């Protein structure tokens with residue numbers, strides 16, 4: 001059974017067709033990157049896969065669960081880091097992660113807070129109010145909440161945004177070894193080099209349709225940016241792909 005499977009997935013917001021018959025299959029152990037220009041349907045896809053939005057048409061399966069029928073079961077089984085999400089400003093990282101531990105029923109949450117704050121290097125600010133943290137520190141806390149219950153499937157929108165180069169390297173390593181252990185990662189990103197260097201497979205989405213899929217390691221000299229531009233048949237796509 002694949003980790004994620006969608007067939008003819010369609011989502012309309014009034015007159016806007018955000019997804020237009022998306023067919024996607026992601027096998028377990030893949031580090032899959034969904035790449036596309038602004039408004040192409042990446043966030044809508046993640047929201048449907050994680051039971052936060054109901055599609056207009058089509059079928060969805062996540063770890064064998066239908067997120068439309070059983071959104072809570074899906075949300076309990078996966079880790080999610082949506083775009084632009086911060087820990088609550090009025091809690092410290094420790095309090096926030098304890099809260100996540102409660103919601104996720106994690107018995108050894110204190111040990112895991114220790115483990116993840118060490119891995120992501122934020123032990124020193126565990127007891128600082130989140131409102132006083134930098135963007136990058138907040139991103140590290142949010143990454144910790146994704147993995148702290150050891151889910152077998154994770155969805156992350158822009159995993160490396162706001163992180164300094166050393167922390168980016170650290171997070172790349174965490175994401176890669178997470179998938180090498182047999183887990184599955186679904187990333188959404190605008191950044192070509194993230195997709196190219198990190199992902200085992202990249203899907204290019206435009207206007208709610210999957211245009212092509214590539215193994216970034218098997219690309220010829222053309223590279224992903226050119227593939228992206230060719231698929232979108234639009235020079236502006238080259239600009240859109242630059243960080």
Ligand SMILES: Nc1ncnc2c1ncn2[C@@H]1O[C@H](COP(=O)(O)OP(=O)(O)OP(=O)(O)O)[C@@H](O)[C@H]1O
Nearest residue numbers: 013016017018036037038039040041042043044045
């Ligand atoms: N709640 C909503 N109501 C109406 N239209 C929406 C809503 N959410 C998204 N859309 C529209 O659906 C389309 C796809 O949006 P979506 O956010 O899924 O794209 P995206 O690829 O994640 O974009 P970005 O890269 O800019 O984050 C866009 O045209 C957007 O304006």
